[in-house]
Amino acid sequence: MDTSTSASLVTPSLMFRRFDSAKTFPATDSHRRYYSSLPSSCSQSPRGGGGGGGGGGTANTDTTHVMVANSKTVAVPKVVTGDGGYLLEDVPHLSDYIQDLPIYPNPLQDNPAYSVVKQYFVNVDDTVAKTIVVSKESPRGTHFRRAGPRQKVRKSDSCVRVYFESDEVQACIVTCGGLCPGLNTVIREIVCGLYHMYGVTRVLGIDGGYKGFYARNTISLTPKVVNNIHKRGGTILGTSRGGHDTSKIVDSIQDRGINQVYIIGGDGTQKGASVIFEVRKNRFEMHEIRRRGMKVAVVGIPKTIDNDIPVIDKSFGFDTAVEEAQRAISAAHVESESIENGIGLVKLMGRHSGFIAMYATLASRDVDCCLIPESPFYLDGPGGLFEYIEKRLKEDGHMVIVVAEGAGQELLSENTRTLDKMDASGNKQLQDVGLWLSQKIKDHFSKQQKMTINLKYIDPTYMIRAVPSNASDNVYCTLLAHSAIHGAMAGYTGFTVGPVNGTHGYIPFQRITERQHKVVITDRMWARCLSSTNQPSFFSQLQLFEKKAGGIQVDDSENFG
Ligand SMILES: Nc1ncnc2c1ncn2[C@@H]1O[C@H](COP(=O)(O)OP(=O)(O)OP(=O)(O)O)[C@@H](O)[C@H]1O
Ligand SMILES: O=P(O)(O)OC[C@H]1O[C@](O)(CO)[C@@H](O)[C@@H]1O
Numbered sequence: 023m024d025t026s027t028s029a030s031l032v033t034p035s036l037m038f039r040r041f042d043s044a045k046t047f048p049a050t051d052s053h054r055r056y057y058s059s060l061p062s063s064c065s066q067s068p069r070g071g072g073g074g075g076g077g078g079g080t081a082n083t084d085t086t087h088v089m090v091a092n093s094k095t096v097a098v099p100k101v102v103t104g105d106g107g108y109l110l111e112d113v114p115h116l117s118d119y120i121q122d123l124p125i126y127p128n129p130l131q132d133n134p135a136y137s138v139v140k141q142y143f144v145n146v147d148d149t150v151a152k153t154i155v156v157s158k159e160s161p162r163g164t165h166f167r168r169a170g171p172r173q174k175v176r177k178s179d180s181c182v183r184v185y186f187e188s189d190e191v192q193a194c195i196v197t198c199g200g201l202c203p204g205l206n207t208v209i210r211e212i213v214c215g216l217y218h219m220y221g222v223t224r225v226l227g228i229d230g231g232y233k234g235f236y237a238r239n240t241i242s243l244t245p246k247v248v249n250n251i252h253k254r255g256g257t258i259l260g261t262s263r264g265g266h267d268t269s270k271i272v273d274s275i276q277d278r279g280i281n282q283v284y285i286i287g288g289d290g291t292q293k294g295a296s297v298i299f300e301v302r303k304n305r306f307e308m309h310e311i312r313r314r315g316m317k318v319a320v321v322g323i324p325k326t327i328d329n330d331i332p333v334i335d336k337s338f339g340f341d342t343a344v345e346e347a348q349r350a351i352s353a354a355h356v357e358s359e360s361i362e363n364g365i366g367l368v369k370l371m372g373r374h375s376g377f378i379a380m381y382a383t384l385a386s387r388d389v390d391c392c393l394i395p396e397s398p399f400y401l402d403g404p405g406g407l408f409e410y411i412e413k414r415l416k417e418d419g420h421m422v423i424v425v426a427e428g429a430g431q432e433l434l435s436e437n438t439r440t441l442d443k444m445d446a447s448g449n450k451q452l453q454d455v456g457l458w459l460s461q462k463i464k465d466h467f468s469k470q471q472k473m474t475i476n477l478k479y480i481d482p483t484y485m486i487r488a489v490p491s492n493a494s495d496n497v498y499c500t501l502l503a504h505s506a507i508h509g510a511m512a513g514y515t516g517f518t519v520g521p522v523n524g525t526h527g528y529i530p531f532q533r534i535t536e537r538q539h540k541v542v543i544t545d546r547m548w549a550r551c552l553s554s555t556n557q558p559s560f561f562s563q564l565q566l567f568e569k570k571a572g573g574i575q576v577d578d579s580e581n582f583g
C-alpha cells in the first residue's frame with residue numbers, strides 16, 4: 023500500500039466535509055513542515071494503518087494524522103480512497119507512531135472454539151459501508167475498518183498474528199457517565215474475552231469513572247470476579263461525571279504500565295477518550311498517549327441510554343430501556359382507561375435525542391402523543407396540544423402522553439427563569455418537563471371548566487436505565503467487547519467500536535464525537551410514530567421546509583430504517 027505522511031491545517035468543521043467529496047487530498051507543504059517539526063517518535067509515523075492493510079484494493083492513499091486549530095492539536099482520520107468513490111476512514115494504529123513493533127502468534131488460532139470456524143478471522147482489507155441504501159450511480163462512499171480478529175495484521179504476514187503478547191498485556195476498564203443496562207455485561211465480556219481468547223490475565227477495573235485513574239485504587243478483575251455481574255444493573259466499577267484530568271489520567275496509565283485501555287461511556291466519555299489518545303493542550307504540553315509514544319491501545323465502547331451516538335446502528339441497553347419503558351406506559355394506560363377523562367403522562371429519558379420516547383411509543387401502541395426534543399410543540403390555540411387533548415378525550419375518554427425529558431425546554435424557559443445549571447461534565451441540566459406539563463394541562467382544563475380531567479403522572483426515568491440488560495442486549499454487549507479486544511490486540515487504537523449497518527467496525531473517535539445522533543423528524547421513523555399516535559405534527563408545512571433547509575440538525579442516516 024502506498025502511503026504518505028501529512029498533517030493538515032483545517033478547522034474542525036471542515037473535517038468531514040472533505041471526506042464527503044470522496045477525493046484524495048494531497049499532503050501539502052504545511053503538512054510536511056508540521057511533521058518535520060515533531061519529535062522523532064511522531065514524525066516516523068504513518069505506514070498506512072500499520073499492519074492494517076489497505077481496504078480499497080487499488081487504493082490511492084493519503085494518511086492525515088494531526089491538525090492544528092486554535093492552538094489545539096486534534097486528530098484528522100486516516101483516509102484511504104479507492105475506485106468508484108470508495109473512501110475508508112481508517113483508525114490509528116500503534117505502528118503509525120512506534121517503529122519496529124514486534125508481532126506475535128495469535129493464540130486464537132489454537133483455540134478449539136474459534137480456530138475451527140475459518141470465517142471467524144476477518145480479511146485484512148475488509149471494510150464496512152456507512153451507507154447501504156444506494157442507487158446505480160452512487161459512489162461507493164465512506165467505509166470503516168471491519169472489526170474482528172485479523173487473518174493478517176500486516177499484508178506480508180504468512181500466519182495469524184497480534185501486536186501484544188498475552189503476558190505483556192495489562193488492560194484496564196473504566197465506565198463513565200450515566201448508567202445504562204449492559205455495562206456489567208461489557209465489563210464481564212472484556213475480562214473473559216481477554217482471558218479465554220488471548221490468555222490475558224491482568225485486567226484492572228478503574229473505580230468510579232475517569233477520576234478513578236488518579237484518585238482511587240484499582241480493582242483486580244478476573245473471570246471469577248465478573249462471572250455473575252451481567253445479571254445485575256449498574257456498573258460494578260462505579261461511574262462519575264466530570265473529573266477528566268488528561269495529564270493525570272495519562273500519567274496513571276503510564277505509571278501502572280497499562281497498555282490497553284477500554285473506555286465505556288457516552289458522547290462525553292468518547293470525547294474524553296479521544297483527548298487521552300491524542301489531543302495536546304498547547305505547543306509545549308503534550309500529555310496524551312500518542313505524543314508520549316506509548317504502546318497503549320485506547321478503545322472506546324459506546325454507551326448511552328439516549329442512543330445519541332452517531333454512526334453506530336444503536337447503543338447497547340437501548341432495547342432494554344425501551345422494554346422497561348413499556349411497563350410505565352402500560353400503567354399509564356391502565357390508569358387513564360379506568361377513570362373519566364383520564365390522562366396518563368409518562369416522562370422518559372432523552373436529553374437531546376428522543377429515541378427512547380419514539381421507540382417506546384411505537385412499541386406500545388397505547389400512546390396518543392409523543393413529545394421529543396427534536397420536534398417543537400406548543401400548547402395553546404389551533405393545532406396545539408390542549409386542543410388535541412380535548413379532541414382525544416371527547417373521542418376516547420382517555421389518552422396517554424409520552425414526553426422525553428428534553429422536549430419543550432424552550433417553552434419551559436419562557437415560563438420559568440432559566441438558570442443554565444451544568445452538571446460536572448458540562449451538560450446543561452434540564453428543567454422537569456413532566457411536572458411542568460402536568461401542571462399546565464391541569465391548569466388549562468380547570469380554567470376552561472368545560473371538562474374535568476384526571477391526570478396521572480408517572481416518572482420512571484431512572485428505573486429504565488438501572489435494570490440489567492435483556493437477552494438481546496447481552497449478546498450485543500458480548501460482540502462489542504469481543505470486537506474491542508480484537509482491535510486492541512491487532513494494534514489498532516484511538517477508535518470506537520460498534521455496529522454499522524449490522525457489521526461491527528472500528529470508527530475514528532472524531533466521527534463519534536463530532537455531533538449527536540438525533541431523531542430526524544423529516545425521516546420515515548418519525549412519520550411512523552406520528553401515524554401510530556395520530557397526534558398533530560405541531561408544524562405548518564412551511565415551517566417543516568424551513569427546518570429541513572437548515573434550521574434543524576439533520577442526521578444523514580436514517581432512524582434505523
Ligand atoms: N469534551 C470533553 N473532553 C474531555 N472529557 C470529557 C469531555 N466531555 C465529557 N468528558 C468526560 O467524560 C465523562 C462522561 O461524560 P458525560 O457525563 O457527558 O457522560 P457521557 O459519557 O456523555 O454519558 P451519558 O451522557 O450517556 O450519561 C466525564 O468524566 C467527563 O468529564
Ligand atoms: O445521571 P444523571 O446525572 O442524573 O443524568 C441523567 C441523564 O443521563 C442520561 O440518562 C444519559 O445521558 C440522560 O438521559 C439523562 O438526562
Ligand SMILES: [Mg+2]
Nearest residue numbers: 199288289290
Ligand atoms: Mg452524553
